[in-house]
Amino acid sequence: MESKRYYGVDVGGTTVKIGLFQDEQLLEKWSVPTDISDGGSHIIRDIVRSLPGPADGAAMAVPGAVLPDGTVNRCVNLNWGVCRPGDEFAALTGIPCRVLNDANAAALGEQRLGGGRGHESVLFVALGTGVGAGVVLDGHVRAGTHGAAGEIGHLCWDPSEAGAPCTCGRRGCLEQYSSATGIVRLAVQAGVTGLSCKQILDGAAAGDPVLEAVADQAFDALGWGIAAAAAVIDPEAVVLGGGVALAGEYLRAKVQAAFDRFAFHACQGTPIYLAALGSDAGLIGAALYAKDAGC
């Protein structure tokens, strides 16, 4: 089979990460700043200007919902409304370009070449400012009818939550407990102010009893949420990524224990791994998506 070149592009709110791949191998990577002025209308042009040459295909991971036809339905962090950035990229470069959600791209990268390697059906959970997830079944990303598959951050963990509502407007969403902001919020509720999520989890791992109780609240909610997702798709494996997952084995083991407690018996013991590709997961997954599409 003839070898082909692909661009994998991961558009974040402050930086766009770009990689040039030969088949599944990363040849080089670089980044450009994300200019969200003028409704984010400079972003694609800035990406295209940075490209070193032609390629056979490309895919772009974006922080928002992507419909099955490649239409983006709002990326708040990029100031994008409804748009078709893949078409703009293709028009400027002549390179066919697919678009997918960034958590879905990371899911595909981690399933194929990262923490989920060797498993065909993987739930990837991204623990950052929010909680997102990507669903890969039989090696293919499942984006869902409205691009909302894997939105487990908005599973309702506690409908009686008395604190401030979630950014989505409802109460008790999983990400109010298990995201970086959620963990800081739980610490404040426990009387601990001024600590970052990393400081809280470091303190918990070091045995501080108050911080440990905070971490356990976050991990219990997350284990419950992953168990709920497993009861729907019953994946072979789960991969935890995003900044919060840098807490590493301490977090992984606690989440696995909470998962096994909440999971339907047939799903208990489904292995939960840590992500392995770091911040490259999105651009790697995007390149794999372009390759799978046979661009």
Place this chain on the structure above:
Amino acid sequence: MESKRYYGVDVGGTTVKIGLFQDEQLLEKWSVPTDISDGGSHIIRDIVRSLPGPADGAAMAVPGAVLPDGTVNRCVNLNWGVCRPGDEFAALTGIPCRVLNDANAAALGEQRLGGGRGHESVLFVALGTGVGAGVVLDGHVRAGTHGAAGEIGHLCWDPSEAGAPCTCGRRGCLEQYSSATGIVRLAVQAGVTGLSCKQILDGAAAGDPVLEAVADQAFDALGWGIAAAAAVIDPEAVVLGGGVALAGEYLRAKVQAAFDRFAFHACQGTPIYLAALGSDAGLIGAALYAKDAGC
């Protein structure tokens, strides 16, 4: 394309329903009693004895977990342990026979020819003695790694549930609220004894305030559970089947409202339909599964 004949078999705890199909058309159907004596070892032979003649393929829906290779991992209601009933059927008849879970078979039937007709990705929810579900994505049943995909009856709705535990041993599972037995349990908790699930829902629909409050508890939990599943797979449509769903439009409208209240914004408005194939859904779905497999 040459027309082919398939048997669709739906093995229940008291009756086996069998249909002979030409392509997707039901030619005739009949049933045989389920003899669960001697570890359920007579069941397949009794089915085979009732068949009117040869066919190109068959599939058997069973009330238990089915692994991707067709191995059944216990059917409590049939007294089956780990076994391969499709192989036994094929050895006795010479007809290749696939095996799938009964809720998954009903899901495929309802998606293709029933309440979900016209939609490729459907969550089918079976409301009976328990709460089960089947997941059909892009027209294909997704059984999951351990045959547990769609086990939403064991989503944990209320971890603080103080009553008796669920049959699975944990507390607060969705089916403790939204199954027929769950609804009767809620009525007893509300001080109403001696009524069947049907009588409770009939009374609720007729405006009895105590029974209405019981029904609303059941529908809220169900709407929440379907919203959780939608946040994972984001289907095009949801179909409600099983005996409890015979409460009809009263139930459907209430569950749709609860779903819309709990669902992630992108999934709100996902249509919820009533099942249309009644108790034939399983045998129809089994026949479609045999046909899709190209038996």
